Amino acid sequence: MSKMAVNWFEGGRRITNLLQWLVALGFGGAILFTSDPDAVLFETSLPSERFGYSTTECVWPDEQRDANLILFPDGEQREISLCFRTRPDRNIVFLESIADKDEAERGFKKGDPLISFGDTYDDRVRVYISNRVNNPDISPSELVYAQQNLWKRKPRAIWGRTKEMLPFAAGAIGFLWLFSSVIGWIIRGFAGIPSGEDFRPIGKIKDV
Incomplete structure (x- = not known):
């Protein structure tokens, strides 16, 4: 029975996606629970x-x-x-x-x-x-x-809070994606794995 290769890059992508979703959900919850209607x-x-x-x-x-x-x-x-x-x-x-x-x-x-x-x-x-x-x-x-018409105040408060926090959420999600991409690029460079691939081509040895 052949040994299954571990795809570290796929694992890293999934961890990054999970963190991005957690950031999005965190900011979404903060928006909902901190959007107090104005006077x-x-x-x-x-x-x-x-x-x-x-x-x-x-x-x-x-x-x-x-x-x-x-x-x-x-x-x-x-x-x-x-x-x-x-x-x-x-x-x-x-x-x-x-x-x-x-x-x-x-x-x-x-x-x-x-x-x-x-x-x-x-x-x-x-x-x-x-x-x-x-x-x-x-x-x-x-x-x-x-x-x-007081019920209309909550949606307006949520929209206003969203506009305030959206740049921070987008920045955090973008940072996670950039960090993951840079780490993957560095590791591929050391391991001799072509860009966009998760494994080194069979039979190809990295030049020293």
């Missing part, structure tokens, strides 16, 4: 507009602020974030009181609200945002709507 997001773009539930991320130049816990219709208190959407020119629309004499002469009364706009570095905008964050105007019906 419930509400948005507004005008001073006269109530905050509405939003499924769109609040990214620059929009301004996002965390607010106090709010009691939802199901009896649970949840963290909320408020997003102030900007105009195409990256400015935020806000209300200010008329205190300028020239404005009063144009038919406005002192103290009347005046629509204005400015960027987030404008002190008037900061005051406007702070006032609305301290007293968020969210209707009961909007809270009901938000509660009915």
